Amino acid sequence: MKDFAASEDPAVQAQLDRLAALSLPQGRLGLDTIRELLARVGDPQKHLPPVFHVAGTNGKGSTCAYLRAIMEAEGLTVHAAIKPHLVRYNERIRIGGKLISDHELAALLKEVLDLGEELGPSFFEVTTAATFLAFARHPADACIIEVGLGGRFDATNVMERPAACGIATLGIDHEAFLLVPEEGAPEEPMVRIAFEKAGIARPGAPLVTQTYPEELEAEIALRASLAGAPLHMRGRDWWAEVNEAIEYRDRHGAITLPLPQLPGRHQGDNAALAVAMLRHQDRVNVSEAAMAEGIRSARWPARLQLLAQGPLTELAPAREVWLDGGHNADAGLAIGRHFAGQRLHLVIGMLANRYPQAIIDPLEGQLASVTAVPIQGSESHGAEAFPGARWASDAADALRGLPDDGLPVLIAGSLYLAGKVLAANDEIPD
Template sequence: MKEVVRATDPRIAALIERQANQYVEREQIGLDRIRVLLDRLGNPQDRLPPVFHVAGTNGKGSTCALLRAGLEEAGHRVHVFTSPHLVRYNERIRVAGRLIDDDALADVMGRVLDHNDDIGASLFEVNTAAAFLAFAATTADACILEVGLGGRLDATNVIERPAACGIASLGLDHQQYLGTTIAEVATEKAGIAKSGVPLVVLRNSPEALEAIEAVAGAQGAPVLLEGRDWTIDPTLSPSLPGAHQLRNANLAWTMLSSQALVTVTLETFRRGIAGADWPARFQRLPDGPLAPERETYVDGAHNPDAAAALAAILVDRPMHLVIGILANKDAEGVIAPLAAHALSLTFVPVPDHPSHDPAGLAASFGGRAAPDVEAALRGLPEPRLIAGSLYLAGDVLKRNGTLPD
């Protein structure tokens, strides 16, 4: 699967173009190319601090942010690899607490691509190898890896023995790669399980849990299941809004408390998550070009389960919605739960990406179409919420001058 991204730094843009010229399309994802690439680079993945590996359809990025907040509050230096980025390519790689700078990113990407000519790895595989190189070169106490797609065949799944693994909320997404049933998706996600390593799992459907238990059992991984092996602690109060973030915080805490390689106390974790930051998750925009003294929020909800979680926040506070949805996403599944709490609906395209036609969405769901977010927000009363795509959310943050750090 080819990932299409852009970068403002000309060196990074040139490296992305170089990877595109090396890339060889194939029908199935797998670990063969990343393993060959890493072997040529000296296997930097074997020189990482204790790893916390997080999979899931929704919530895995938030869980990573909450893990990081707790670990850093305890004084630990933490590497983090997440995807996609919202505004700057550097957001994907955080080295010992700081986003990788352009010089370092250009260096590690160039070193990876020097070995990639005859491998043809995907951009995500190249990113993963680059992150491992950067992490291995800098001392840290912990490393957090967010699965990019699935789990079993994801490039991050080359870590042989992480400290703990976690599976956040599951739903149907990327069905061409992960399967068309929740059991098939769960089987792929559970592929991060490792022998003797705790696998912490949020409560999901019976079919999903049966699949997870089967994979974990075959791998010899002990499963710690919400509602059976641990319960939600309502006193955990993450800064990220929504009942789903309380569950993600509890997932993160159970991952931390299930292992003994890195120490974080419950009280320290509570303090950390109270200041956690994860952009484009019901984020209020500061005053800027798109939100000049107007109450405006942005959220990257892009599939039905994420939209349902966002809708639960809106139950007590309906908003004027601006929505843009990628062409390959379930428009009705995203719009229906949000529209139930909309004061008005305005549909926009997702810049630089194939997206559902705004006029067609307006005809189907009511509301109006606008050529872009600026036009959609012009004269729109408060409170306003922009949602439907992480790519749209990233564009909004960029246009408002709100850069994730």
């Protein structure tokens, strides 16, 4: 699957066209190509500000959003590498709080693509090299890097000693990549996922995690020990109760923090992980006041986002329109918890390698209607994947076809679909 991107800037689009022609050669895994590509552009990964590296099946993007908001509330200059982009490729590279400019983006991509052409790098390897090059060229107090796929063989996994590494929630996802049989790797699927995510552990770098079933915690502990990474696991080394506030404690003491503005109880857990990462490292100083302010101010588009008034939501007047890019079982459970006991309409579009029931089943008995849509530009499920659902050409068509009952609408199933919805409603991430 390719990560499609487009730009209104001709210079950027010329490089995005080159990126779109790249693919991961069948059967090639490992970090050799990204290391060689980085060497050709001066090994920028060796010249980064303190790095906060975050993996996980769900919650890693939100954890990165809290890390960024907290450090910026402290007055620090922060770079951030987040994926995937929703509307513009520029969203992947945030320099000192602002999206990379089209001019710098075009130049960086051209530089990396020219120098690494005969290596046959992937979309993600070129993106990672360009990101690290940008971060190394702009001074900052810290940088936040989200893992793209897995951890062990993700192109970002080349830092020698991050300030801290974090692992968010774990679940089954990207089976075609992460569950391929491999000698020496665990056979049980969830343990294998833990094995892959824990591959970001680095000697001397704190590895901070959520709590997991016993066999997963044992696997992560083993990988941390083998890597020489100090392990700080929720329920063993730090604790957080999420109710009317976040009651957090660790060896440094106890603090009370506000709940995030982002909807969903799981967001309190993601915020707690960000706090734990900051409190278990010693390269960036952040006050409790900044932690509180960052948790309150953090924003993360397309994760249980209530859409504002715009060209798209005007097609569904007098009702709430929610957007969530979640596409796996864990995301479905979070959506189900948020809308528990509430009747709603579901508009769903999913990539062909995803499972519609992951989102539909947690809402069983609550759905007034289901409307399925394609995802233009991506290989997505057709109408046959959604038995009993109405088919619409896009999200706008889906909203126009709803009954006038005032019930809320959830548009869900894919971050690719979410990007198109945000663009259609003039809510472009900045």
